[in-house]
Amino acid sequence: MNQPDKLLKIKDAFNTARVLCCGDIMLDRYIYGTVNRISPEAPIPVLSIERESNMLGGAGNVVRNVAALGGLPILNTVIGDDPAGASIKALLSQDGVSSSDMITVRHRSTAIKTRYLAGNHQLLRADHEILANINNATIKKVISAVKKAMKTSGSVVISDYGKGVLVPDVIAGIIDAAHRAGKPVIVDPKGRDYGRYQGADLVTPNKAELAEAVGHALNADCDIIDAARSLVMQYDLGGVLVTRSHEGMTLVTAEGEVTHLSAEAREVFDVSGAGDTVVAAIATAMAAGANLIDAITIANICAGVVVGKAGTAACYGSEFSFAVNHQSTNAAEQKILDLDPLLHQVRQWRNTGKTIGFTNGCFDLLHMGHISLLKQAGQACDRLIVGLNSDVSVNQLKGPDRPIQNETARATILAALSDVAGVVIFDDATPFRLIDAIKPDVLVKGSDYTVDKVVGADIVLGWGGKVLLADIIDGHSTTGTISRMAK
Secondary structure, rough: HHHHHHHHHHHHHHHHHHEEEEEEEEEEEEEEEEEEEEEEOOOOEEEEEEEEEEEEEHHHHHHHHHHHHHOOEEOEEEEEOOOOHHHHHHHHHHOOOOOOOOEEEOOOOOOOEEEEEEEOOOEEEEEOOOOOOOOOOHHHHHHHHHHHHOOOEEEEEEHHHOOOOOOOHHHHHHHHHHHHOOOEEEOOOOOOHHHHHHOEEEOOOOOOHHHHHHOOOOOOHHHHHHHHHHHHHOOOOOOEEEOOOHHHHEEOOOOOOOOOOOOOOOOOOOOOHHHHHHHHHHHHHHHHHOHHHHHHHHHHHHHHHHHOOOOOOOOOOHHHHHHHHHHOOOOOOEEEEEEEHHHHHHHHHHHHHOOOOEEEEEOOOOOHHHHHHHHHHHOOEEEEEEEEEOHHHHHHOOOOOOOOOHHHHHHHHHHHOOOOOOEEEOHHHHHHHHHHHHOOOOOEEEEOOHHHHOOOHHHHHHHOOEEEEOOOOOOOHHHHHHHHHHH
């Protein structure tokens, strides 16, 4: 079995991979707006707020990444009985993750990190948190919950953000319970004291964190290897994986083996949260039965996906499969997305102020009528998404002899057009569910429709969007082309 097939086989088992994620969780809040003037009260910009959004931070982002890959995360953490804690529970529910294993402490404040942004520029970050270690009673509850969840978990992640949940007794309890159950422990570390992680199977510092841990600068590859090896020996670690941004990753194991993986990203846009993606991917792969080398190979590919996105991001299973299958693919093919990664991309476009357009069709044999409609649609928005009827859907709509071209060929041709920013294939008879999920600013159909006959027009108009009826070029249709070919 070649390497791509081996990795994809492991990925196919992700839906059985249960990953126990332990650590500090926080609510990441983003407030977006525009700056048009300086305050008369002080030399500071005035942000006119336009919208807000919340995301899971800390161990919550690890959970989100496990879920995006198709794994089954279990979250063990501590939150406060407050609005931020309630928001975290709601976000977990959106990702299909239970919050039943979390410990709620009445008088503890849930950490909130609020970022104020104007366009792509962050103006300020305001942290609302009380850095206090959990008390003995809560420690016992956390360890008890860990032991219970360990029975059904395939691997464990310790996500340490230094917010007071992962006190030494908790970390030791997690590692001991995991070793007794024969489950690997992957640690995303914090600070200089790696004695806290004694006996862990893998610790994943970045280059700066590794330098902090050993107390000196790391200028060459040999320095990194020596530093990692010293941690392995001193703290009885199974291995140290050093994440090195554009320089890739370096693994040093207890057996003395050194493995280096080159960075997978073609273009680094934002490294936020890439460490969470790495530990989530390793833990998910190992819970699915992968060995360490295959697991870090998978993690390296996933990291290459997320650093090409804006903001704290996740790598979806479909994106991983695409990256494995098409590591030399062109940019056009990368526009073809499943719904979940497409929705993530839509959020990123909106975060930068882009308007989203949507149109749909079978696009069986692409002709001038199609090109004209897509060009008009592309000019009406910043990013045009095309919903493409699947082969099954076309067959039901057009009859047993259609489509002429399969969905892969049709999607690839559409994605090659400069007016098209994304292509998503759907099985339904209508694109209503797609439209409801994407929430386009502009919905486009041909002028052979009236607005009241356009599927989804009512909901688009309801949230303040608009419907565009594009001009139709007469004399062009796929059915007509097929008829002429038959003659």
